[in-house]
Amino acid sequence: MCRFAIDPTAQESPVSVPLSLTVNGRAVSADVDPRTLLVQLIREKLMLTGTHVGCDTAQCGACTVHLNGRAVKSCSMLALQAQGATITTIEGMSAEDGTMHPMQAAFRECHGLQCGFCTPGMVMSAVQLLADKPNADEQQIREGLEGNICRCTGYQNIVKSIQLCQSGKVSASA
Amino acid sequence: MTDLSDVKNVSPIGQPLRRREDQRFLTGAGQYTDDVVLPGQTYGVFLRSPYAHARIKSIDTTAASKAPGVVKIFVGADLAEAKVGGLPCGWLIHSKDGTPMKEPAHPVLAQGKVRHVGDQVALVVAETTLQAKDACELIEVDYEELPAVIDITKAAGVGSSVHDDVPGNVCYDWSHGDAAAVDAAFAKAAHVSKLSFANNRLIPNAMEPRAANAQYTKHDESYTLFVANQNPHVERLLMCAFVLGLPESKVRVIAPDVGGGFGSKIFLYAEETALVWASKRVGRPIKWTADRSEAFLTDAHGRDHSTTAELAMDAKGNFLALRVQTIANMGAYLSTFASSVPTILYATLLAGQYKTPAIHATVKAVFTNTAPVDAYRGAGRPEATYVVERIVETAARDMKMDPATIRRQNFITEFPYATPVGLTYDTGNYEAHLAKAITLADVAGYPARKAASAAKGRKRGLGYSCYIEACGLAPSNIAGALGARAGLFEAGEVRVHPTGTVTVFTGSHSHGQGHETTFAQVVAAKLGIPVENIEIVHGDTGRVPFGMGTYGSRSLSVGGTAIVKAVDKIIAKGKKIAAHLLEAADTDIEFENGEFKVAGTDKKIPFGSVALTAYVPHNYPLDKLEPGLNENAFYDPTNFTYPSGTYVCEVEVDPDTGVTRVERFTAVDDFGNIINPMIVSGQVHGGIAQGLGQAMMEGAVYDTESGQLLTGSYMDYTMPRADNLPNFTLAHTVTPCTHNPLGVKGCGEAGAIGSPPAFINALTDALGVRDIAMPATAERVWRAANNIA
Numbered sequence: 001m002c003r004f005a006i007d008p009t010a011q012e013s014p015v016s017v018p019l020s021l022t023v024n025g026r027a028v029s030a031d032v033d034p035r036t037l038l039v040q041l042i043r044e045k046l047m048l049t050g051t052h053v054g055c056d057t058a059q060c061g062a063c064t065v066h067l068n069g070r071a072v073k074s075c076s077m078l079a080l081q082a083q084g085a086t087i088t089t090i091e092g093m094s095a096e097d098g099t100m101h102p103m104q105a106a107f108r109e110c111h112g113l114q115c116g117f118c119t120p121g122m123v124m125s126a127v128q129l130l131a132d133k134p135n136a137d138e139q140q141i142r143e144g145l146e147g148n149i150c151r152c153t154g155y156q157n158i159v160k161s162i163q164l165c166q167s168g169k170v171s172a173s174a
Numbered sequence: 175m176t177d178l179s180d181v182k183n184v185s186p187i188g189q190p191l192r193r194r195e196d197q198r199f200l201t202g203a204g205q206y207t208d209d210v211v212l213p214g215q216t217y218g219v220f221l222r223s224p225y226a227h228a229r230i231k232s233i234d235t236t237a238a239s240k241a242p243g244v245v246k247i248f249v250g251a252d253l254a255e256a257k258v259g260g261l262p263c264g265w266l267i268h269s270k271d272g273t274p275m276k277e278p279a280h281p282v283l284a285q286g287k288v289r290h291v292g293d294q295v296a297l298v299v300a301e302t303t304l305q306a307k308d309a310c311e312l313i314e315v316d317y318e319e320l321p322a323v324i325d326i327t328k329a330a331g332v333g334s335s336v337h338d339d340v341p342g343n344v345c346y347d348w349s350h351g352d353a354a355a356v357d358a359a360f361a362k363a364a365h366v367s368k369l370s371f372a373n374n375r376l377i378p379n380a381m382e383p384r385a386a387n388a389q390y391t392k393h394d395e396s397y398t399l400f401v402a403n404q405n406p407h408v409e410r411l412l413m414c415a416f417v418l419g420l421p422e423s424k425v426r427v428i429a430p431d432v433g434g435g436f437g438s439k440i441f442l443y444a445e446e447t448a449l450v451w452a453s454k455r456v457g458r459p460i461k462w463t464a465d466r467s468e469a470f471l472t473d474a475h476g477r478d479h480s481t482t483a484e485l486a487m488d489a490k491g492n493f494l495a496l497r498v499q500t501i502a503n504m505g506a507y508l509s510t511f512a513s514s515v516p517t518i519l520y521a522t523l524l525a526g527q528y529k530t531p532a533i534h535a536t537v538k539a540v541f542t543n544t545a546p547v548d549a550y551r552g553a554g555r556p557e558a559t560y561v562v563e564r565i566v567e568t569a570a571r572d573m574k575m576d577p578a579t580i581r582r583q584n585f586i587t588e589f590p591y592a593t594p595v596g597l598t599y600d601t602g603n604y605e606a607h608l609a610k611a612i613t614l615a616d617v618a619g620y621p622a623r624k625a626a627s628a629a630k631g632r633k634r635g636l637g638y639s640c641y642i643e644a645c646g647l648a649p650s651n652i653a654g655a656l657g658a659r660a661g662l663f664e665a666g667e668v669r670v671h672p673t674g675t676v677t678v679f680t681g682s683h684s685h686g687q688g689h690e691t692t693f694a695q696v697v698a699a700k701l702g703i704p705v706e707n708i709e710i711v712h713g714d715t716g717r718v719p720f721g722m723g724t725y726g727s728r729s730l731s732v733g734g735t736a737i738v739k740a741v742d743k744i745i746a747k748g749k750k751i752a753a754h755l756l757e758a759a760d761t762d763i764e765f766e767n768g769e770f771k772v773a774g775t776d777k778k779i780p781f782g783s784v785a786l787t788a789y790v791p792h793n794y795p796l797d798k799l800e801p802g803l804n805e806n807a808f809y810d811p812t813n814f815t816y817p818s819g820t821y822v823c824e825v826e827v828d829p830d831t832g833v834t835r836v837e838r839f840t841a842v843d844d845f846g847n848i849i850n851p852m853i854v855s856g857q858v859h860g861g862i863a864q865g866l867g868q869a870m871m872e873g874a875v876y877d878t879e880s881g882q883l884l885t886g887s888y889m890d891y892t893m894p895r896a897d898n899l900p901n902f903t904l905a906h907t908v909t910p911c912t913h914n915p916l917g918v919k920g921c922g923e924a925g926a927i928g929s930p931p932a933f934i935n936a937l938t939d940a941l942g943v944r945d946i947a948m949p950a951t952a953e954r955v956w957r958a959a960n961n962i963a
Contacts, residue, residue: 043208043209047211048202049202049205049206049208049209050202051202052382053383053463053465054382054383054433054466055465055466055887055888056465056466056467056887057466057887057889059887059888060381060888062381089202090201091202091203093201094200098197098201100200100201108192108196108197109192111193111855111856113196113199114434114687114688114856115381115382115432115434115685115686116195116196116198116199116200116433117204117380117433117434118381118433119199120200139897142897143897145895145896146895146897148896149381149893149895150381151379151380151434151436151860151864152381152686152856152860153856153863154859154860154861154863154894154899154902154925155859155863155894155895155896155899156859156899156901156902157859158896159896
């Protein structure tokens with residue numbers, strides 16, 4: 001027996017609210033159900049499927065994007081809260097010609113990914129981490145990754161990737 | 175960056191080639207199942223049982239059917255009416271009295287009863303996921319709650335039966351080994367060490383939740399299923415032959431990029447089966463993606479054993495016999511390979527690295543009102559290794575012997591070696607990795623480090639684990655004799671294109687393992703062409719001839735060997751073409767570094783020219799040779815492979831808080847030959863992280879009364895995070911596998927197998943206690959350190 005049944009006829013019919021924002025340098029607009037999460041907008045309306053959903057409790061970080069220059073978990077805010085915002089997703093980190101951001105290149109160089117599912121969120125968090133703490137030591141890097149779960153790598157090569165990027169010894173590469 | 179494309183005469187074998195799949199994963203261009211949107215897409219949501227055990231008195235979907243956006247709702251009665259079968263189990267185990275295991279029905283949607291929290295009751299198909307979820311709220315299910323069976327040590331014979339047709343809840347009561355020999359050895363033993371413990375229940379937690387998208391195409395009456403899965407051909411075979419009664423020729427299963435599996439995506443699940451069936455009734459594609467809460471409730475869990483182990487020794491610490499009694503949880507239903515995990519994949523490994531002459535194990539498998547339990551990274555072998563390495567460590571302490579010494583003294587040293595539990599180890603050198611690990615872990619410096627810890631009020635401990643596993647599943651005849659209902663070979667196809675580029679189709683599947691790189695290295699080395707010219711295709715029954723998929727660290731040793739065999743056929747045919755072109759005898763042609771040569775002359779022709787000739791056969795021996803250059807091979811291994819290794823773990827405990835830190839972790843593995851050491855190290859890192867996760871923090875907990883999963887999210891189930899783990903020190907020793915052409919053994923599961931006992935051995939050493947339960951949380955450690963029950 002469902003104890004919390006809601007009668008949809010008692011609800012107002014779904015409304016769509018216009019939303020405008022900038023994603024990866026492009027102005028986009030859409031009409032969205034107010035319940036739409038930011039990650040749903042990114043994945044389902046904008047078809048930017050590099051941002052992933054790995055949990056429903058804002059724990060895993062696979063959905064991490066940059067909103068007005070800050071890393072946020074796009075599963076834990078509504079799309080409408082991003083009204084007028086500037087968003088960068090993993091697709092916006094590399095150049096049109098495929099040249100990767102140094103952090104992306106470092107992950108490749110250090111084998112900082114396996115199945116690739118947590119990777120976009122991990123890269124977005126890692127970029128934020130070094131922006132906040134350019135001289136982070138290994139312990140600070142590990143603590144800085146608290147909000148991102150990876151099941152494949154054991155984190156060792158993710159930490160190495162971030163340290164390589166930090167060293168400036170990896171260049172953007174295709 | 176290692177780019178070997180223009181390096182002449184350097185074999186790609188053994189090189190840390192950077193992964194070819196990383197560009198797409200790093201730029202957001204990966205394509206996982208949930209990323210696929212089909213024309214006319216609808217969305218499915220499953221209504222799930224809130225109860226662990228209940229009878230369904232009625233289901234009313236009237237209101238839900240009228241909810242906005244709802245396309246169709248299906249319940250168990252709809253499937254029963256359509257005569258949809260239950261999900262099959264792929265391995266038949268017989269009890270020691272000769273009776274076959276109990277195989278109660280495993281319905282696609284609940285039929286009359288629900289048997290665990292999360293059991294699927296109805297499928298709601300709607301225009302959007304939100305609408306489907308809203309409609310689920312409107313389905314009225316009248317449940318009569320029944321007592322839940324949760325505790326595995328009390329499941330057998332309790333009043334409540336998970337399945338009405340399995341009173342007493344015992345699936346099988348199996349035994350393995352020579353009981354009489356074991357009893358005789360115990361009778362004359364100078365000492366017996368005994369330990370009882372649980373192997374804690376785990377939730378696999380691949381980061382990509384399970385997902386499926388099923389489409390029916392009316393014009394040719396075919397189905398396409400995108401699914402996050404490790405073995406699409408097996409998925410198709412089981413679904414078509416046993417559940418839906420569809421011809422395989424009409425069903426295409428595609429497992430695109432898959433975000434981790436660890437075993438949990440091997441199995442045929444109810445959800446994708448329901449979607450395929452319903453897609454024809456709806457006439458539009460249906461997509462379902464588990465949210466994490468559903469994954470916790472419905473992915474097949476792992477481990478969950480309760481075991482008593484006894485090791486009999488002579489006065490000098492020589493092992494005489496091992497006796498093991500285990501209760502294993504099957505959960506509410508028999509998942510695809512559930513029955514094989516605590517039996518064939520467990521008791522056959524109880525010899526470990528030791529020449530224990532007599533071994534006997536009994537395994538009682540029970541049904542409970544919990545999610546099904548099946549293979550999870552290691553699958554039976556971690557449980558066996560935990561038994562062996564914990565009882566050996568306990569024996570060393572009981573005998574007041576050095577833990578390395580007692581191991582060394584009992585090591586198997588001559589190969590091949592037939593164990594008393596049915597396996598024949600082809601090769602190994604256990605002393606080599608033990609010695610190397612002792613050096614790398616600086617065991618000599620340990621007393622000083624322990625003293626330094628003590629000076630800070632900390633307790634330090636050191637623990638060993640010498641693991642063995644059986645990989646490369648599996649010789650089909652042996653597996654069949656042991657109850658497997660399938661062959662366990664692998665298939666490969668090598669298609670050389672007219673321009674000399676190559677597409678390789680493999681029946682194994684990559685979901686993080688980097689096959690697109692490793693397999694290309696193998697083929698590049700064989701054909702002497704650049705890796706860039708080779709494309710690896712997997713995960714699509716519409717493109718790959720056949721396959722048994724990826725599990726049990728089998729992909730390279732079995733799948734890679736199938737590819738090697740196909741390449742050998744390509745080379746053999748190429749030689750005949752080259753012989754014709756070079757006007758020489760077939761037998762005079764040699765193939766080396768990408769060129770066919772006439773032995774002893776400078777006459778040669780490159781691989782690409784032979785390929786072109788095969789497709790443009792103007793000057794070609796058409797009277798005795800078919801055109802084209804495309805070869806298939808199937809490979810069935812003659813034995814399992816036996817990776818082994820020594821892990822040394824060193825921990826420091828703060829007795830005031832119970833916080834335990836892994837200070838050093840050294841892993842020396844013998845995987846045989848290694849194709850890509852970078853990828854192998856990554857596999858070991860990840861395996862150790864999962865093993866330490868099991869030992870330190872992970873554990874699925876059900877309320878023993880209500881059967882609710884108490885660890886149903888990442889807020890409650892503790893996943894290892896970056897700051898929980900140290901850097902691991904890795905090294906290898908090499909004894910090549912003797913029975914596959916690559917000499918490889920498999921590396922995917924070792925870390926998860928070897929690390930839990932190494933950690934617990936170190937922790938109990940630090941605390942001076944005989945045992946501590948996994949996961950050894952700070953609370954448990956604090957209690958142990960302070961003698962608080």
